[in-house]
Amino acid sequence: xxxxxxxxxxxxxxxxxxxxxxxxxxxxxxxxxxxxxxxxxxxxxxxxxxxxxxxxxxxxxxxxxxxxxxxxxxxxxxxxxxxxxxxxxxxxxxxxxxxxxxxxxxxxxxxxxxxxxxxxxxxxxxxxxxxxxxxxxxxxxxxxxxxxxxxxxxxxxxxxxxxxxxxxxxxxxxxxxxxxxxxxxxxxxxxxxxxxxxxxxxxxxxxxxxxxxxxxxxxxxxxxxxxxxxxxxxxxxxxxxxxxxxxxxxxxxxxxxxxxxxxxxxxxxxxxxxxxxxx
Amino acid sequence: xxxxxxxxxxxxxxxxxxxxxxxxxxxxxxxxxxxxxxxxxxxxxxxxxxxxxxxxxxxxxxxxxxxxxxxxxxxxxxxxxxxxxxxxxxxxxxxxxxxxxxxxxxxxxxxxxxxxxxxxxxxxxxxxxxxxxxxxxxxxxxxxxxxxxxxxxxxxx
Numbered sequence: 001x002x003x004x005x006x007x008x009x010x011x012x013x014x015x016x017x018x019x020x021x022x023x024x025x026x027x028x029x030x031x032x033x034x035x036x037x038x039x040x041x042x043x044x045x046x047x048x049x050x051x052x053x054x055x056x057x058x059x060x061x062x063x064x065x066x067x068x069x070x071x072x073x074x075x076x077x078x079x080x081x082x083x084x085x086x087x088x089x090x091x092x093x094x095x096x097x098x099x100x101x102x103x104x105x106x107x108x109x110x111x112x113x114x115x116x117x118x119x120x121x122x123x124x125x126x127x128x129x130x131x132x133x134x135x136x137x138x139x140x141x142x143x144x145x146x147x148x149x150x151x152x153x154x155x156x157x158x159x160x161x162x163x164x165x166x167x168x169x170x171x172x173x174x175x176x177x178x179x180x181x182x183x184x185x186x187x188x189x190x191x192x193x194x195x196x197x198x199x200x201x202x203x204x205x206x207x208x209x210x211x212x213x214x215x216x217x218x219x220x221x222x223x224x225x226x227x228x229x230x231x232x233x234x235x236x237x238x239x240x241x242x243x244x245x246x247x248x249x250x251x252x253x254x255x256x257x258x259x260x261x262x263x264x265x266x267x268x269x270x271x272x273x274x275x276x277x278x279x
Numbered sequence: 280x281x282x283x284x285x286x287x288x289x290x291x292x293x294x295x296x297x298x299x300x301x302x303x304x305x306x307x308x309x310x311x312x313x314x315x316x317x318x319x320x321x322x323x324x325x326x327x328x329x330x331x332x333x334x335x336x337x338x339x340x341x342x343x344x345x346x347x348x349x350x351x352x353x354x355x356x357x358x359x360x361x362x363x364x365x366x367x368x369x370x371x372x373x374x375x376x377x378x379x380x381x382x383x384x385x386x387x388x389x390x391x392x393x394x395x396x397x398x399x400x401x402x403x404x405x406x407x408x409x410x411x412x413x414x415x416x417x418x419x420x421x422x423x424x425x426x427x428x429x430x431x432x433x434x435x436x
Contacts, residue, residue, distance in 0.1 A: 019329060020352050022348075023347075023348030027347055031346070041341075044293075046290070047293045050294040051294050122299065123342075124299045124301075125343045127392075130344070130345060133299070160344075258302075259303075
């Protein structure tokens with residue numbers, strides 16, 4: 001195997017040290033210029049494409065292997081679910097119309113939802129700290145860095161890198177993620193941070209006498225203009241008032257099943273271009 | 280070794296790393312690329328170039344979306360440690376080899392984990408142990424499978 005950069009006449013330890021140094025330089029540069037490696041998505045697309053094919057084929061095989069009885073049971077279950085959802089949908093429609101009428105009276109129409117794109121998850125990286133997924137839409141489809149990503153239930157994450165045919169999304173549980181939020185039905189400003197664990201998020205900097213309690217719903221506040229307001233983030237599952245700590249420890253259960261995402265919605269009419277900011 | 284077969288093997292190993300199969304798979308699956316590098320290094324002796332190892336690691340960083348350089352450094356240091364202990368490894372029993380492979384994979388995992396500190400605080404998680412453990416447990420099967428493929432399908436010496 002030919003030595004490409006460092007000929008073998010140099011001692012192995014020196015070559016290893018040179019590669020460590022080179023890696024540190026690359027890491028430092030990428031931290032300073034987050035968009036530096038956007039092009040790498042094009043290079044790695046064939047590998048992600050292979051992931052997509054494997055997942056698709058596995059799904060087809062699973063569906064094929066399901067017997068008739070389980071399919072009938074699933075069908076019956078879906079019909080039951082539809083029965084309960086139909087009245088709720090109707091109620092939702094009535095409330096929506098009523099809401100529009102009230103907003104018209106106040107002369108403050110909500111912003112239109114804008115253009116959205118449905119993307120398929122083609123790769124995941126769920127190592128401790130990193131909670132990243134890759135989807136099959138990229139800059140050719142109008143995806144840009146900073147665009148919010150939704151899934152059934154609420155907010156899923158935010159686009160952090162874009163290649164021509166794919167985009168990488170940091171989930172709201174990623175350690176770098178931080179979303180301006182508020183308690184549903186109030187204007188209490190909050191932040192919801194990722195903790196590197198898909199099952200829970202946290203609300204930092206809340207005093208020990210915080211009004212927040214288990215069961216409270218958190219939604220996006222719209223502050224900063226990155227996420228539209230009113231989108232579900234999660235439900236507070238636990239509030240711990242530790243006597244030694246200056247702040248309460250608040251755990252939030254995400255409203256989106258972050259570990260089971262297969263398709264997501266990307267809000268395309270968001271023109272921001274920076275990485276999600278830390279609190 | 281057959282270069283095309285190696286490229287395909289690394290391609291598949293990287294695809295397995297990012298297979299969308301949920302968080303449990305994400306936590307426990309072994310680092311297939313690191314296992315392949317160890318196998319390649321043990322079987323090819325001193326043929327392995329640190330440049331190639333570093334480039335493979337860098338490509339894996341890009342595939343996984345990690346801070347670039349973490350996998351690359353971990354791969355280079357792991358292979359350096361292996362090459363230095365290679366003569367001894369060949370004389371170890373299978374169980375002793377498993378312990379050695381576990382230690383290499385765990386050190387590899389720790390380096391990758393530490394590298395993530397570039398982007399912010401990363402909390403310790405017990406699953407950091409699971410992946411190297413799975414890798415070490417799968418090592419005999421992994422080597423048997425690759426030896427079989429090399430000798431029966433590629434017919435290489």
